[in-house]
Amino acid sequence: MLEFKNIIKVFKNQTVINNISFNVNKGEFVVLIGPSGCGKTTTLKMINKLIAPSSGNIYLEGKDIFKEDTIRLRRNMGYVIQQTGLLPHMTVGENIGLIPRLQKWSEDKIIERTTEMLKLVGMEPTQYVDRYPCELSGGQQQRIGVARAFATNPDIILMDEPFSALDPISRNQLQDELFNLQQEFKKTIVFVTHDMDEALKLADRICIMKDGDIIQFDTPEEILKNPANEFIEEFIGKNRIWQQPEFIKAKDIMITEPIKTTGSRTIVQAVEIMKSNKVDSLLIVDKENKLQGIVTLKDIRRNDKGSIKLDAIMETEVKTAMLDESLIDILNSMNELQIGYMPVVDDSLKLVGLITKSSLLSVLSNQYINQEVNA
Ligand SMILES: Nc1ncnc2c1ncn2[C@@H]1O[C@H](COP(=O)(O)OP(=O)(O)OP(=O)(O)O)[C@@H](O)[C@H]1O
Ligand SMILES: [Mg+2]
Structure with a gap:
């Protein structure tokens, strides 16, 4: 104009x-x-x-x-x-x-x-x-x-x-x-x-x-x-x-390599993956990396058969954040829904990251330290 x-x-x-x-x-x-x-x-x-x-x-x-x-x-x-x-x-x-x-x-x-x-x-x-x-x-x-x-x-x-x-x-x-x-x-x-x-x-x-x-x-x-x-x-x-x-957007604060696996894995395998990566939940994706659900240690403890596939026990109602979602909206959703993590997906719903309470904390506290140094 x-x-x-x-x-x-x-x-x-x-x-x-x-x-x-x-x-x-x-x-x-x-x-x-x-x-x-x-x-x-x-x-x-x-x-x-x-x-x-x-x-x-x-x-x-x-x-x-x-x-x-x-x-x-x-x-x-x-x-x-x-x-x-x-x-x-x-x-x-x-x-x-x-x-x-x-x-x-x-x-x-x-x-x-x-x-x-x-x-x-x-x-x-x-x-x-x-x-x-x-x-x-x-x-x-x-x-x-x-x-x-x-x-x-x-x-x-x-x-x-x-x-x-x-x-x-x-x-x-x-x-x-x-x-x-x-x-x-x-x-x-x-x-x-x-x-x-x-x-x-x-x-x-x-x-x-x-x-x-x-x-x-x-x-x-x-x-x-x-x-x-x-x-x-x-x-x-x-x-x-x-x-x-x-x-501040999801993409600025997310962990970019969340631990993930496919739904065709068994509980025994999932426990191994969790142990070796020191995490208590696994994101489940399909072959195209689209998010299918999440499996937590709690879900696993509820099932005693180690041969059950993750498909059968994963939680499929997972609240996700888009890459451009703001920190404020993310914090609000996490508080409202009382959840400690939120997978981040792109426009085609492919998994691109994960925000957890502890990743948020570390981002925020790093910031605090930077401010102290600059002050
Ligand atoms: N009529 C004028 N004759 C000579 N110099 C001028 C004239 N008008 C502005 N200037 C000079 O041009 C420069 C830019 O002036 P301008 O008024 O655009 O600044 P500004 O960014 O609006 O500043 P401020 O935030 O103080 O209003 C200044 O150095 C000013 O002295
Ligand atoms: Mg002026």
Whole structure:
């Protein structure tokens, strides 16, 4: 939907953007983040032509924006700047209705839309519509800024540190509201922040910049798991992944070579396999490595005939985890079902690993040790 191609920006003699290229997909929430002065605002302002690049092209829906009419382009973009940019001499209603009015909507439609937007950002219309920005708290002003940006139903919304001046509680609340708005209306949003928590919470993808370069542009999960270099590691904070357990997946914590056998083995053989591998359960798979069931020492003790095949005694109702299942869901299932292990299967139900209470513990405690060392 939006494409930056070899964009360079030089202010006087200083190059502030060094040839960056990236794409933003339709409906995607992209967060630009990086240290002060790295070029986030400059990048954002190029999207609505407030700043022209020194070279390179920017395409919106395949069209070069510098060949498009600026007014028409901006009509289709909401823009929220830091400190909201509300016009102080206009009421809340007039601020939200500003662009619709410029677009010559009918008064009725503007009132209807203003009311709708106020409700959307959680402010009672009758109570607030006639107030002036100075009669609102900082958080309420930010809400009006967001409402104004959404008012004309633009395809793209640009937001430059819109919540940076807020206390953590209002900020969290507004982040949640923005997230929900985006889920509902599927806007394409480019959002600037210098707060990694905010980025992780909101972004589909995060673009990390430094000195006018893009260092890594990826999903939050990928950035946490595979930071491109030391700068990114420092930036996100070492071991950040552990504060984000929803990003830890079965494949990150499973034992990759669980002890397994086929159902045609006998109890006597199973006991031998368990003994030599020092385990108290065996996963049973078919020839294609698809999980069939599990046999535990308990199951074996219930049967005294050593020649019985495992097929006949295995438990077939086994709760499994998919490779991408999150640590949180896995822990919840293990607690709920009171089980100490969970085989991990891929899309074709082939056995790829095993999570046990003790493997979980060792992963978590290793982490604890690492944190101590790094502290
Ligand atoms: N109009 C201008 N003239 C000259 N230099 C500028 C101008 N605007 C920005 N710069 C410089 O370009 C660089 C990038 O600025 P930009 O505002 O994009 O940074 P930023 O990443 O948004 O930083 P912050 O987090 O502090 O808002 C900075 O070094 C800044 O000094
Ligand atoms: Mg900035």
